[in-house]
Each structure stands twice: as structure tokens, then as C-alpha cells.
Amino acid sequence: AQSVAQPEDQVNVAEGNPLTVKCTYSVSGNPYLFWYVQYPNRGLQFLLKYITGDNLVKGSYGFEAEFNKSQTSFHLKKPSALVSDSALYFCAVRVSTGTASKLTFGTGTRLQVTL
Amino acid sequence: DSGVTQTPKHLITATGQRVTLRCSPRSGDLSVYWYQQSLDQGLQFLIQYYNGEERAKGNILERFSAQQFPDLHSELNLSSLELGDSALYFCASSVLRGAGGPDTQYFGPGTRLTVL
Numbered sequence: 001a002q003s004v005a006q007p008e009d010q011v012n013v014a015e016g017n018p019l020t021v022k023c024t025y026s027v028s029g030n031p032y033l034f035w036y037v038q039y040p041n042r043g044l045q046f047l048l049k050y051i052t053g054d055n056l057v058k059g060s061y062g063f064e065a066e067f068n069k070s071q072t073s074f075h076l077k078k079p080s081a082l083v084s085d086s087a088l089y090f091c092a093v094r095v096s097t098g099t100a101s102k103l104t105f106g107t108g109t110r111l112q113v114t115l
Numbered sequence: 116d117s118g119v120t121q122t123p124k125h126l127i128t129a130t131g132q133r134v135t136l137r138c139s140p141r142s143g144d145l146s147v148y149w150y151q152q153s154l155d156q157g158l159q160f161l162i163q164y165y166n167g168e169e170r171a172k173g174n175i176l177e178r179f180s181a182q183q184f185p186d187l188h189s190e191l192n193l194s195s196l197e198l199g200d201s202a203l204y205f206c207a208s209s210v211l212r213g214a215g216g217p218d219t220q221y222f223g224p225g226t227r228l229t230v231l
Contacts, residue, residue, distance in 0.1 A: 043222040100163065101209070101218065
């Protein structure tokens with residue numbers, strides 16, 4: 001079965017420092033991987049996705065993610081964290097057959113950025 | 116703003132009742148997805164509709180049903196509600212450009228259901 005794992009429930013970072021939120025995947029075939037962010041009492045906002053091509057994917061709000069096939073990882077990164085980045089981050093893998101499609105999400109990682 | 120709208124934002128009801136959640140997809144999106152987010156289950160896929168037809172089914176209870184109408188809006192019906200059905204219900208939509216085509220799902224703000 002296709003799945004993603006987020007090994008950290010919470011990541012704490014000081015503002016201005018680089019941040020990494022980890023995600024590993026288990027899929028058969030080519031992985032389509034996504035990162036979403038959820039702010040309190042809000043829906044999920046799309047950050048970025050990996051389909052194919054360049055292993056470094058750039059997304060919204062200065063975030064990027066590095067796809068590593070040998071390590072089956074898709075870690076989310078940002079060079080300099082902001083307090084406003086504090087939120088819940090979800091990694092997801094798209095599972096599809098023809099026009100049947102769904103996202104399978106990880107358990108989420110809470111990012112806390114402090115001054 | 117993702118362009119996906121959901122109503123109502125909040126819903127409080129009693130056990131045994133039935134509710135209907137509504138979703139309007141982004142303009143041009145043919146596919147609608149429903150997800151449930153709860154503290155114990157996390158984010159779980161419920162069901163997908165594509166251009167009016169059911170395409171994929173996840174961990175959706177038999178007490179739950181959904182449909183997508185000709186104008187592409189969708190409704191999720193939850194019946195015989197139990198305390199454990201309290202959760203945030205999200206709708207998402209995507210273009211879904213045919214088999215294998217990569218698509219991004221855009222999520223609505225969700226409906227928070229509280230069953231008392």
C-alpha cells in the first residue's frame with residue numbers, strides 16, 4: 001500500500017534558522033508527493049508537489065522540498081524560518097488508477113517557530 | 116483562498132441525527148474529494164467523485180453517502196450520527212486531467228461537525 005510517514009510530531013526552530021520537516025514514503029511505481037500546511041481553524045493549503053524531474057522542488061512562502069529516491073524521502077525545507085510559519089504540516093502521496101485518485105496523508109508535524 | 120467553498124462552517128447536532136455538508140469546487144474542476152480529519156484518525160480519505168460519478172472510495176462508513184450534481188457541486192450526507200463522527204470534514208477539488216495526469220487537490224476551509 002502507498003503510504004507516507006512523518007517521524008516527528010513536533011519540530012521546534014528559532015526564527016531565522018533553517019527548518020526541515022521530514023517525510024518518507026513507500027510507494028510502488030513513480031511517487032507523486034505533496035506538502036500541505038494547515039493553520040489553526042483553517043483548511044489545508046497546498047505548498048508544493050513532486051511529480052518528476054528536478055529533485056529540488058520550490059513552492060509557496062519560500063518553502064522547498066528535496067526528493068531523494070535512494071532514501072525514499074521528501075523533506076520540506078526553508079532556509080530561514082518565520083514565526084508565521086508555525087502551523088501543522090502534512091506530507092501526502094497521490095494514489096491513482098485512471099480517474100480514481102486520492103491523497104494518503106502522513107500524521108502531520110507541528111512546526112513551532114519561536115523568537 | 117483556494118476557490119473551494121464549503122457550507123456550513125460549523126454544525127452542532129445530536130446523536131442519531133442526519134446532516135448534509137455542501138461543497139462547491141473551484142471553477143473548472145471536475146473532481147471532488149471528501150476527507151475527514153479527527154484527532155484519533157488523522158486525515159482520512161472518504162470518497163471521490165469525477166464529473167458526477169463515484170470514482171474512488173476510502174474509509175467511508177455505510178451511514179455516510181455522497182453525490183456530485185450536474186453543476187459539479189457535491190454533498191456529503193451523514194446519518195445516524197454518533198459521538199465519534201465529530202470531526203472536521205474537508206472537501207477538495209482538482210482538474211484531474213485524465214489517467215495518470217498529475218493534479219493538485221485544493222482544499223476548502225472545512226465543516227466542523229460536533230455531535231452531542
